[in-house]
Amino acid sequence: MTETPAARQLAAAAVDLFYRQGAKATTVREITQACGLTAGSLYNHFVSKEELLYTVVRDMHLGLEREVERAQSAAPDPTGQLIAIVRVYVDQHARHRKSSRVANVEYTLLNAERRAEIVDIRRRLRDRLTSVLLAGQATGAFDLGGDAFDGADRSTATLVATAILDMCVHVSAWFHEGRPLSTAELQERYVLLALRMAGS
Amino acid sequence: MTETPAARQLAAAAVDLFYRQGAKATTVREITQACGLTAGSLYNHFVSKEELLYTVVRDMHLGLEREVERAQSAAPDPTGQLIAIVRVYVDQHARHRKSSRVANVEYTLLNAERRAEIVDIRRRLRDRLTSVLLAGQATGAFDLGGDAFDGADRSTATLVATAILDMCVHVSAWFHEGRPLSTAELQERYVLLALRMAGS
DNA sequence: CGACTGAATGAACGCTTGTTTACCTGCGCG
DNA sequence: CGCGCAGGTAAACAAGCGTTCATTCAGTCG
Numbered sequence: 001m002t003e004t005p006a007a008r009q010l011a012a013a014a015v016d017l018f019y020r021q022g023a024k025a026t027t028v029r030e031i032t033q034a035c036g037l038t039a040g041s042l043y044n045h046f047v048s049k050e051e052l053l054y055t056v057v058r059d060m061h062l063g064l065e066r067e068v069e070r071a072q073s074a075a076p077d078p079t080g081q082l083i084a085i086v087r088v089y090v091d092q093h094a095r096h097r098k099s100s101r102v103a104n105v106e107y108t109l110l111n112a113e114r115r116a117e118i119v120d121i122r123r124r125l126r127d128r129l130t131s132v133l134l135a136g137q138a139t140g141a142f143d144l145g146g147d148a149f150d151g152a153d154r155s156t157a158t159l160v161a162t163a164i165l166d167m168c169v170h171v172s173a174w175f176h177e178g179r180p181l182s183t184a185e186l187q188e189r190y191v192l193l194a195l196r197m198a199g200s
Numbered sequence: 201m202t203e204t205p206a207a208r209q210l211a212a213a214a215v216d217l218f219y220r221q222g223a224k225a226t227t228v229r230e231i232t233q234a235c236g237l238t239a240g241s242l243y244n245h246f247v248s249k250e251e252l253l254y255t256v257v258r259d260m261h262l263g264l265e266r267e268v269e270r271a272q273s274a275a276p277d278p279t280g281q282l283i284a285i286v287r288v289y290v291d292q293h294a295r296h297r298k299s300s301r302v303a304n305v306e307y308t309l310l311n312a313e314r315r316a317e318i319v320d321i322r323r324r325l326r327d328r329l330t331s332v333l334l335a336g337q338a339t340g341a342f343d344l345g346g347d348a349f350d351g352a353d354r355s356t357a358t359l360v361a362t363a364i365l366d367m368c369v370h371v372s373a374w375f376h377e378g379r380p381l382s383t384a385e386l387q388e389r390y391v392l393l394a395l396r397m398a399g400s
Numbered sequence: 401c402g403a404c405t406g407a408a409t410g411a412a413c414g415c416t417t418g419t420t421t422a423c424c425t426g427c428g429c430g
Numbered sequence: 431c432g433c434g435c436a437g438g439t440a441a442a443c444a445a446g447c448g449t450t451c452a453t454t455c456a457g458t459c460g
Contacts, residue, residue: 048448196399
């Protein structure tokens with residue numbers, strides 16, 4: 001129920017307002033007014049305000065997952081995959097700062113079914129990094145610092161994965177291009193931090 | 201305008217609801233109903249709903265700052281101070297999960313003046329860790345991994361401080377005592393991660 | 401040309417919101 | 431003992447909310 005230019009413009013205006021005020025604090029009238037329309041017009045393009053929020057949140061999560069898959073599959077070993085995943089996360093959350101922030105903060109306001117779908121994508125993304133960390137630990141490329149004699153501790157790997165992703169995701173809360181870092185510089189610094197966290 | 205038991209009870213109910221639904225999505229009637237009161241009663245204890253949110257957010261931030269100061273001043277050197285700060289952050293965000301999450305997410309909804317006050321506390325907290333990292337780099341205890349020949353790069357230290365705090369703050373989004381980690385175990389794991397990030 | 405369609409409109413809907421008001425009540429204290 | 435008052439109530443308030451609706455209008459196509 002999307003894909004027309006008008007729908008895209010409404011979604012873009014919504015992202016901007018959601019980012020600045022929060023989704024619940026943003027009214028349908030504000031969104032449509034930003035596009036030079038009146039309130040009722042929104043319902044020619046979205047069945048409800050919640051569906052509009054849903055498409056924004058879902059598109060961002062699916063886009064992120066797609067980029068992560070692409071980058072990871074091009075990397076040869078766990079170290080390269082960790083680097084690739086961190087680069088994609090930082091890039092997405094820095095370059096699409098507003099939609100990323102909205103997606104990460106406001107998805108909790110979706111109804112149970114839709115929220116479950118988003119939570120599932122987020123779990124898949126985290127599990128993907130967890131597996132990379134475990135693979136690297138198995139080859140000796142990483143040292144996750146769990147209890148020494150417990151070779152492949154998945155809960156330790158999950159914890160490190162969570163910490164790495166939390167750090168990357170939060171970039172969307174404060175980053176501004178070129179103040180004082182470029183996106184590329186930020187990527188390289190965060191790659192270094194992630195490698196250190198993994199004990200590389 | 202706070203400090204009576206009734207005001208505290210209202211604040212506690214508000215934290216719980218804000219945590220689950222967001223502050224803007226929570227109504228005055230829901231908050232008072234949770235305390236067995238009617239809507240009007242809230243105004244015997246708070247001048248507005250926004251002031252209630254403000255006291256919740258401010259109390260959490262001031263409490264965190266107080267604990268950080270206390271822990272840091274008891275530590276002898278930069279390494280000990282970094283460990284102390286991370287322990288406090290993890291402890292507070294794990295043990296007071298709901299109020300921490302509300303404070304970190306919903307402070308953006310406050311009016312300009314109050315938001316500026318909160319942003320200031322957050323900046324002070326981050327600057328404190330930045331200084332610890334710089335001190336540790338000066339003594340050779342840390343290696344922050346900035347450009348090698350630029351001995352005391354404050355922007356690099358700020359970036360590492362931001363990454364460490366973001367990781368700790370986000371604990372409030374997912375932690376549940378004993379699943380599978382206790383607060384104490386989580387503290388030690390995050391201390392290890394932070395030390396690695398600082399190049400200790 | 402004339403029928404059809406997608407999209408915008410403005411008015412209205414019913415409901416909920418935060419807040420105010422006028423009134424009531426029970427407890428502590430001079 | 432009776433008075434004051436902190437703290438409760440129900441009811442009302444205007445404003446604002448998301449959403450619906452009948453209608454209009456501009457293109458498109460056979």
